[in-house]
Amino acid sequence: xxxxxxxxxxxxWMLWGVLILFGVVWxxxxxxxxxxxKAADWKRIFGTPLxxxxxxxxxxxxxxxxxxxxxxxxxxxxxxxxxQLPSGPIATTSDDIITETSPTLEEQLSEEVKTFGAPxxxxxxxxxxIPSDNTKxxxxxxxxxxxxxxxxxxxxxxxxGARYVLPRATNELRFGTVNQPAPIALEPSGTVMVVTGxxxxxxxxxTNDCTDTLSPALGYSAEEAAAAYNECFLAYANGPAFLHDSxxxxxxxxxxxxxxxxxxxLLDSEGQVVDMYEY
Numbered sequence: 001x002x003x004x005x006x007x008x009x010x011x012x013w014m015l016w017g018v019l020i021l022f023g024v025v026w027x028x029x030x031x032x033x034x035x036x037x038k039a040a041d042w043k044r045i046f047g048t049p050l051x052x053x054x055x056x057x058x059x060x061x062x063x064x065x066x067x068x069x070x071x072x073x074x075x076x077x078x079x080x081x082x083x084q085l086p087s088g089p090i091a092t093t094s095d096d097i098i099t100e101t102s103p104t105l106e107e108q109l110s111e112e113v114k115t116f117g118a119p120x121x122x123x124x125x126x127x128x129x130i131p132s133d134n135t136k137x138x139x140x141x142x143x144x145x146x147x148x149x150x151x152x153x154x155x156x157x158x159x160x161g162a163r164y165v166l167p168r169a170t171n172e173l174r175f176g177t178v179n180q181p182a183p184i185a186l187e188p189s190g191t192v193m194v195v196t197g198x199x200x201x202x203x204x205x206x207t208n209d210c211t212d213t214l215s216p217a218l219g220y221s222a223e224e225a226a227a228a229y230n231e232c233f234l235a236y237a238n239g240p241a242f243l244h245d246s247x248x249x250x251x252x253x254x255x256x257x258x259x260x261x262x263x264x265x266l267l268d269s270e271g272q273v274v275d276m277y278e279y
Contacts, residue, residue: 123148126277131258135197144186151183152269159262169204175226190245199250207246
């Protein structure tokens with residue numbers, strides 16, 4: 001046999017010997033068990049379909065993202081830099097639940113009244129507020145508690161912030177002559193009706209025994225009402241109780257100013273709160 005063939009044969013036998021030696025060492029070291037374990041891991045990763053839904057039943061992410069982030073929704077392996085996430089149900093306490101409700105209009109008004117100013121001296125009061133779409137029928141009724149002058153006084157709305165100064169009025173209404181408006185002075189229990197609309201005779205006035213002739217309910221025209229009033233005035237103006245402690249004031253507004261639900265406050269000439277009325 002040639003030397004070259006002999007050397008080649010020896011090398012082959014040495015190679016096979018080394019392979020057999022490695023095989024024996026691998027078997028002794030539990031190689032089959034490791035192969036089975038790795039095969040199971042690879043099967044879980046590549047052999048199981050990925051979740052189709054984007055979220056799981058508990059609201060955590062599914063699909064590809066869920067494999068890496070949610071152990072309960074398809075995590076088959078965890079990257080080295082991912083933190084260990086807790087498993088099991090998440091407990092929710094009543095403190096974790098925040099319920100927000102919108103306040104009602106009445107609650108809003110009551111809250112605003114707290115910061116709207118409290119009465120400083122109640123020398124007069126608001127008796128009634130009648131809102132209406134008709135400015136001739138919308139009014140606020142006031143009453144004096146002590147002798148008081150209403151010069152420079154005003155009414156203000158909480159909801160709109162609008163403020164309306166009480167107009168001056170004539171003490172003795174006359175037709176066919178110039179009526180001079182003057183500040184209003186009330187005795188205790190004296191009343192003022194503050195109408196939103198325009199004065200039907202062009203001026204606010206103090207009532208008397210003849211002002212009932214001006215009522216629209218009588219069906220008089222303006223000329224007839226004026227004539228009837230003047231006739232009554234000439235006949236009874238010198239009577240002891242001709243003038244009433246009652247006044248009709250007109251704000252001369254073209255639209256209604258008081259809402260269906262509101263808080264109105266009565267302010268004196270210095271802007272101090274005299275009374276408040278919530279309805």
